[in-house]
Amino acid sequence: MLVLGIETTCDETAAAVVQRAEDGRGTILSNVILSQVMEHAKFGGVVPEIAARAHVEVLDAVIAQAMDEANVTFEQLDGVAAAAGPGLIGGVIVGLTTAKSIALVRNKPLVAVNHLEAHALSARLTDNTAFPYCLFLASGGHTQILAIRGVGDYVRLGTTQDDAIGEAFDKTAKLLGLGYPGGPQVEQEATRGNPRRFPLPRPMQHRKDADFSFSGLKTALRLEAEAIAPLTDQDVSDLCASFQQAVVDVVQDRLRSGLRIFRAQYGAPTALVAAGGVAANQAIRKVLHRLAFEVGTVLVAPPMELCTDNGAMIAWAGAERLALGITDPLEVAPRARWPLDEIASAKGRTQRTAAYK
Template sequence: MKILAIESSCDEFSISILEDGKILSNVISSQIEQHVDFGGVVPELAARLHLENLSWVIKVALESTSIKIEEIDYVAYTEKPGLIGSLIIGKLVAETISQYIQKPLMPLHHIEGHIYGALIDNEFAYPVLAMVVSGGHTQIEVVRSANDFEVIGSTLDDAIGECYDKVARVMGLGYPGGPKIDKLAKEGNHFAFNLPIPKNDESYDFSYSGLKTAIINIIHNLKQKGEQVPIADIAASFQYAATKIIEKKLEKAIKQYNPRTLTVAGGVSANREVRRIILELGEKFNIDNTFVPKMEYCTDNGAMIAKLAYEKIKSNN
């Protein structure tokens, strides 16, 4: 079984080729440098750049394998959620290829793809407890099969990645903020500032707007007093508060749902502290099947969509 998969939900345009469960190619056209000056992703620019780059992405994805496009059995693409203009580009490319080779089209869910990106080079034992952390989402999902996803908690306002970017902007670190704060946090004291643990209750929901506001107020107050802003300490204190609530809510979910697999997915799954929390919780609760995705599968990529498509086809047969 050969699958061509397209991911175009935001500022990456990616195509992956998968054969019998194995990723043969995963080509990504990233636009981070083009969006840096704007402090975030500009939707219209992202869609325009997808149009400019899609030809070479398709060409390289196919040429890096021994597979011809006529040999593809399924064409998968990200249908939702994401930036509407970017999604439309991916859909049009997928529909064009599907019609050209007369093979089935599979519209798939972006977040489900992220979760199955963690499955690449690993195996799921169901049920799976997945912590989804990205620029647009923060949620906990219980996955019972490739066709059975239950969201048990999600963010009520800012997603964790969005919060990282907004805090980094106030700190003068620029975009993207997550990796920069994560790196700085290694050098700081996370007890330097007593920040509120966001949405610290018995629910599985998240809220990061209050934590973002607390950091902004600290920085503004220091500047008004003419005091030096200890960037590393602020980064460490922020990261501790932002991830501590993930640890607490995941621990509660583990006790309630008794998962056989524990994992994390989404762009923020590259975060050092988030990865540590997942692995330590797995060890604490003796969940042998605990793993984090490879760094190359953390951000948006076609391989995660290809893997999701493959697992759905398998479960339906």
């Protein structure tokens, strides 16, 4: 099964072709990603209008390159998948509309993929991870702990009550005058800092649930920075180190609680899966390895190019759904908000196609 995947939910324009074998194993034939980081850096964050316009300008070329690198034609495709949300609605419209056009003209099945579902299933593409597994999704827009029980069967165990982890890192970087994207900048500064200098809070620590909160931590950091302004280079490094250590402690506590909930409800997970750009942070990665060891499982973290937004994960999620006979009508609507755990109850959104059973 060959599937073209299109991703345009934020500031990466991406397309990929993925092959799914009969035994369920996946192969990436191409994965083209065009980042807009430079266009948004001067604004300190993603500007939705600029992102949407950039997708329009380059998406056709990105798709053509992906098809060329995969050495396949549109006639050979078994389906076309596109991220239909959640994300910046302008960008989502661009990608989904393009996928609809290809599906209509080439008479191919369309799969409207939930962007979060694509992250959730990426471990099956790279490691053939069996269900059920526990997913820690940490990115600029999302921070969630989920039980992944099957394709289309997801249970949210914990989520952030305010900022996502990546958003908190970006806002910290902006506050301290660092570059964009902020996560790598804060992590780099933290290596030169003292993580114990500033007594920052650990929000929601020791609670029985698995939810997160980062707004209070961000405010506390701002107050500490204002109290010692003007900041020296060492002050900035120490603030970054203290902030990152607080985040690491929160992740360890909240994820430990999430894994406890998972085991109580579904038994031992086959793996702890990390997805999203924040999973690349080495301090957080060490904690994830430790937690996986504690519960007697393994940490599965796809390569960095598959942790951040990409077309391969969209194509793979499309292939997984096509293998179950699930497609979408051309009338399917783009969605700015689309919680992952709504998928299991959204049976009216999909139609089953006998040809793919």
